[in-house]
Amino acid sequence: MADTFQKLAAIRGMNDVLPGDAARWERLESLVRDWLRSYGYRNLRTPVLEYTRLFTRGIGEVTDIVEKEMYSFTDSLNGDSLTMRPEFTAGIVRATIEHSLIYDRPQRVFAIGPVFRHERPQRGRYRQFHQIDVEALGFAGPDIDAELILMLARLWKILGLTDIRLELNSLGSAEERLAHREALIAYLEGFKDQLDEDGQRRLYTNPLRVLDTKNPALQQIADDAPRLLDFLGEASRAHFDGVRRRLDDAGIAYRINPRLVRGLDYYNLTVFEWVTDRLGAQGTVCGGGRYDGLIQLLGGKPAPAVGFAIGMERLLDLWTQAAEQEAEPECDVYVVHQGEAASLRAAAVAETLRDAGLDVVLHCGAGKFGAQMKRADASGAAFAVILGDDEIAAGQATVKDLRQAAQPGADNQRRLPFDGLAEALVDALAAG
Structure with a gap:
């Protein structure tokens, strides 16, 4: 008797996009590409596979992505440790350094494609998902930070999205973060017995991430913690004020959120998120910020950079809610x-x-x-x-x-x- 072949299905958290849905994806991608071209951004494509050390160095070893979520394996031919990209920024910066892209002039680039993280699948969060990643490389002033935020406000308008709010913060400089870190650790040590497992693990390695806790029992502790904004020096405050002034001038509403952090050493100055209540627990539609230290961290000459990433699945969900999408005809x-x-x-x-x-x-x-x-x-x-x-x-x-x-x-x-x-x-x- 012949063996019965077990029916195959897609890997959990990695979804098929069928022709009817794919037409909506293509429409959205077309709108996004037109929007990016209108601001002078050009496409840069990087491999899905990179050396694992790019992400452990670029993202940081004491992060959920590196510790728990990366799809990594050893190449059976040469023993190299390889990883399927969990995000775009590190790969784009690697390509920028390898091909000396920004030493003649700054670059505005974008990438659209799949990224991979091993996490619990739920609405808006999958193991293979897609990102729109936008990076402005070689620009130092608050004007480019504000332009990225204004770009996003225009995209929401193009797509007819109204229920998205902007949250804004500044992470200052490395020296200012160090002073804040020492004050934060001293403060959190007073609540050490109340911290959950993640909080205790991060207390001395990545205390900023403790402020980003989703544990309801720790919310008040996080709310009362020392604020990084209070540690900003004159230059950092001037940069943040410059961003805010441009947003105010453009009529962009925002909320300053002192708990909005990134928790990685190379991030500095402006950080922002666009959030919504229309996607359940997965409320962040877009996250971005300035990362002036990353190019040097990955072996390049020091250069400023700022960017953001949008989850395509979440954006498509919001767009579908905002306006019923007509079926795309197969032909004329x-x-x-x-x-x-x-x-x-x-x-x-x-x-x-x-x-x-x-x-x-x-x-x-x-x-x-x-x-x-x-x-x-x-x-x-x-x-x-x-x-x-x-x-x-x-x-x-x-x-x-x-x-x-x-x-x-x-x-x-x-x-x-x-x-x-x-x-x-x-x-x-x-x-x-």
Whole structure:
């Protein structure tokens, strides 16, 4: 007896995107690419696989991503430790250094694609998910920080999203963070017995992350902790005030959140998040900030940088809630045919229509006219081009306007000569 093959399914937290949904993804990606081009950002593509040490160095060993969530493995051919990227920034900075991108002039770049983290799947959080990552490399002033935030406000407007709020903070300089860190550790030591396992583990390694706790029992402790904003020096405060002044001038509302942190040593000055209540527990739609120390940390010459990342799945969820998305048509024209001569001519007609710039689906396989017309309706096409023995004999095609098909008494069918068919359909689609 042959072995029974177990039915396969996708890996948990790694989801298929079926054709109907993929059309919405493509629409959103197209809008995003147009938006990024309008601000002068250009696409940079990095490999999915990088050396693990890039992320342990770039993200930090005492982080949830590195400690718990990375998909890492040893290359069986040479013993290298490799990791599927858990985020884009480290890889983009590595590429920037490797190819000396910013030593002639600053760069505005973006990447869109999948990233991988082994965490508990839930709404808006998956093991393979997608990010829009935007980086401004080589820019030092508060103007670029503010521009990134203004860019995002424009994107929400383009997509019709209204329930997204901006939270803002400053992490100051390394010296200011060190002074705050010492005060924070001293403060938290007074509550050591009340800290949860994560809080106690991070107390001396990454105390800023204790402030970002989601544990309700620790909220008051975090609220009363020393604020980094109170440790900012003149230059850091001037930078933060410069960002705020530009946001105020543009009419962008925000809330200063002293507990908004990143917890990595290379982050400095401006940090921000756009958050919503429309996605349940996964309320952060976009997070960003300045990371002037990362390029040098990864081996490059010191250079400033700032950027942000948006979760595509969360953005798509919000966009779908904001406005019902119409189904994307498979084609402009669906070609229906019956009989050997009509089948041969239909293939030639379909190619002529494609030459004219139309998207065309040619019915393949046998089928009665009724069944083929059902396929044409289901395709979302604007027109069906119908060929049978009568059409071949007359040198004409029957064109049915499928958009008018549901209107009683509509004159939605006509005959057109083959020679003028493409031009007539192009004009009709343009007019429609």
